[in-house]
Amino acid sequence: MRANRQRSRAAAGSAALAALVLAVAGCGGTATADTGELKASAPPAAPGAADQGAAATATEAFGLDLLRQLTAGQAGSNTVLSPSGLATALAMLLPGARGTTASELSGVLHATLPPAQYAAALGAVDRAAQSGGGGSTLKESDTAWTRTGYQVQQDYLRQLAQDFGTGLRTADFQKDPEAARKAVNELVAQQTEGRVKDLLPPGSVTARTVLVLTDALYFKGHWAQPFKPDATTDEPFHEADGSTVQAPAMAQTGNFRYAAGGAAGQSWQAVELPYQGDELAMDLVVPQAGAFDRVRDSLDGPGLDKVLGALGGAQVALTMPKFDFSAQEDLTQPLTALGVHTAFAPGADFSGISAPGQQPMWVSDVVQQADITVDEEGTTAAAGSGVVGVAGAAAPAPDLIHLDVDRPFLFVIRDVHTGLPLFLGQVTNPVK
Structure with missing residues (x-):
């Protein structure tokens, strides 16, 4: 029997959240009115075992790098993080990156495959386990949010749908960023059975926010x-x-x-x-x-x-x-120390995300919140990972x-x- 790994479709859980979720129009695919999900009309064949193995190996190396960064000089601190959750959130960003921005992200992620191929392989690894009880539950949910009126490249939307099973939600980050932040957090809380409640901290979403990518992971074994x-x-x-x-x-x-x-x-x-x-x-x-x-x-x-x-x-x-115990981390500095530089500043090249004529985007925040409980019966753990993109200037x-x-x-x-x-x-x- 296999653990139940379920890539769940995000659903509005309150009137306030539903008011911030709009349909995506003109994206070259079908959109559902309540979720705004773009569905790929012809999903490509799943990446092969070699590509999936390379993606899993890369995620392990990335997680160990990050653990060393987070615990340097802090031998007395408990720490928990989700390498697969954060790698997935960054992999959702990677297909839209170009030039030095893409190469730096790929390097930190230890991705030996081209960006689009790596993203597809990691998405396939995330979906690898089949439903089947066994006393364990593993649910992973990926969600993309963009600012109302901010146009995103159709090819990027298709890749999100094909590789990560997610479409695009829109929120009025510009007029009411605090309500939008709470909507994102509320959805992540639902996706993690209430264990990750405030993924995006106050101030992380502003009127300049144009894109938020989240990965929510829940495990009970x-x-x-x-x-x-x-x-x-x-x-x-x-x-x-x-x-x-x-x-x-x-x-x-x-x-x-x-x-x-x-x-x-x-x-x-x-x-x-x-x-x-x-x-x-x-x-x-x-x-x-x-x-x-x-x-x-x-x-x-x-x-x-x-x-x-x-x-x-x-x-x-x-x-x-x-x-x-639980941990909440701002990962911008650790990722910078590992080699991501251009993505965090104006001049980042995410031209594969922003449609022509839109203000160019860069990343303002990368965050993760995780918790874990281990007792006589087993383990319950959850993690939320978020990427916030802004524009405007034997x-x-x-x-x-x-x-x-x-x-x-x-x-x-x-x-x-x-x-x-x-x-x-x-x-x-x-x-x-």
């Missing part, structure tokens, strides 16, 4: 091997600075995929916890005491692949903390292995077939 609540006890958790807190720790012994390795002074243990249906899993990477920063910073894409590739069957006595091991996750660790929730990382983060204090 039950462990294939649940933890028994009566086995959960308060245990010490050792923070990176040497202090200790008491945290509720779950415990069980069973067959898990496990590995250990690393050089002297930066060794690690890793374990994989599958969700029901065996399509998705959470992997924990637990550095030795005192080596958290070194191990985290060494894990680029190939480094993480090496860890995950070493996992093999073992009998493991596992304890790990429950945790529940065999089971016989021995029992003990793994006490009692110190800072990394986690990744991924599609085990494609390797696409849905969520990625670190836990440095599970009770903060």
